[in-house]
Amino acid sequence: MDDFSFLLEHIKNNNEQAFVRLVEAYNGMVFQLAFSFLKNTEEAEDLTQDVFLSVYENIGQFRNESSLKTWIYRITVNKSLNRQRKLKWCRFFRPIGSVPSDDKNLITEDTNPQYAVLNKELKAKLTNAIDNLPERQRTAFTLYKYQDLGHQEIAEIMGLSVSAVESLIHRAKQNLQAALAEFR
Amino acid sequence: MKCNKKYDFFAYQKRNISPVLLREIENHIAGCDKCRNVSMQVKLLEMAINEQKLIRPDAFMSQRIVAKITNRQSFAGILRPMPAFAIIILLALFVGIGIGIFATKSSQQTIEVFSWNDQEQEVIEMAFLNEN
Numbered sequence: 286m287d288d289f290s291f292l293l294e295h296i297k298n299n300n301e302q303a304f305v306r307l308v309e310a311y312n313g314m315v316f317q318l319a320f321s322f323l324k325n326t327e328e329a330e331d332l333t334q335d336v337f338l339s340v341y342e343n344i345g346q347f348r349n350e351s352s353l354k355t356w357i358y359r360i361t362v363n364k365s366l367n368r369q370r371k372l373k374w375c376r377f378f379r380p381i382g383s384v385p386s387d388d389k390n391l392i393t394e395d396t397n398p399q400y401a402v403l404n405k406e407l408k409a410k411l412t413n414a415i416d417n418l419p420e421r422q423r424t425a426f427t428l429y430k431y432q433d434l435g436h437q438e439i440a441e442i443m444g445l446s447v448s449a450v451e452s453l454i455h456r457a458k459q460n461l462q463a464a465l466a467e468f469r
Numbered sequence: 470m471k472c473n474k475k476y477d478f479f480a481y482q483k484r485n486i487s488p489v490l491l492r493e494i495e496n497h498i499a500g501c502d503k504c505r506n507v508s509m510q511v512k513l514l515e516m517a518i519n520e521q522k523l524i525r526p527d528a529f530m531s532q533r534i535v536a537k538i539t540n541r542q543s544f545a546g547i548l549r550p551m552p553a554f555a556i557i558i559l560l561a562l563f564v565g566i567g568i569g570i571f572a573t574k575s576s577q578q579t580i581e582v583f584s585w586n587d588q589e590q591e592v593i594e595m596a597f598l599n600e601n
Contacts, residue, residue: 412517430518459475
């Protein structure tokens with residue numbers, strides 16, 4: 286079963302086992318989405334913990350207006366965007382030599398020869414093009430490309446209409462293609 | 470070469486377009502450097518995205534999350550790091566202000582110092598002046 290909404294009542298009644306099941310079911314999804322925004326495993330893990338803490342603390346306010354999965358997605362997107370904004374400021378003030386080791390857990394050329402053509406620098410350059418998109422386009426594109434979500438689901442997460450999401454994804458692709466045209 | 474064509478190369482890379490459009494794009498990029506380059510870059514970007522999609526959290530992450538939340542629960546409302554830090558800062562501030570007020574008050578105590586220029590003396594001085 287994809288959605289674990291049936292755990293909801295148990296979690297609201299402080300059933301720790303139910304919460305453990307929820308974490309086990311969704312921690313991969315939350316981590317992956319956080320990583321696709323933050324591009325750093327430590328930050329993604331920290332954010333994942335933060336998301337589940339929020340879920341635990343605010344589960345009483347969840348009113349079944351959307352599915353539990355959509356609600357968790359929404360929390361993750363909001364927290365990821367906030368963290369991304371914070372990290373941009375931190376990077377601005379950080380000395381040049383102290384860049385953290387991003388992509389630590391990435392599958393590299395050594396572990397997967399299929400991707401030997403993509404070196405780390407090129408990957409960073411390509412994915413930075415996504416980071417430079419406007420916030421709503423970036424969110425819609427990330428959910429579409431990294432999470433393989435449909436337009437309807439993205440619309441629910443972002444609180445927009447399906448046509449608005451289609452338009453955001455279309456503009457994101459056009460902007461990305463324009464940015465990629467500069468690369469050689 | 471300047472080209473104003475706006476093809477969806479993401480759909481083209483996934484062959485998620487009609488056969489007619491597919492043929493049209495293939496014919497176009499055969500003669501257009503700019504679009505051929507964009508198509509190649511989009512392909513590389515798709516590969517980079519697919520690579521990132523393979524990343525999984527380590528097996529113990531869910532345990533760490535649950536442990537952190539349980540730990541936090543036991544300290545809930547008593548001594549969370551941020552409020553504790555704020556309380557310490559506020560206490561230090563009040564103690565500092567208190568010491569400052571006490572020190573200022575004690576330095577303002579009037580001490581009577583007898584001086585030759587006191588008013589009583591001036592009368593005598595004037596008397597001397599008048600004599601001359």
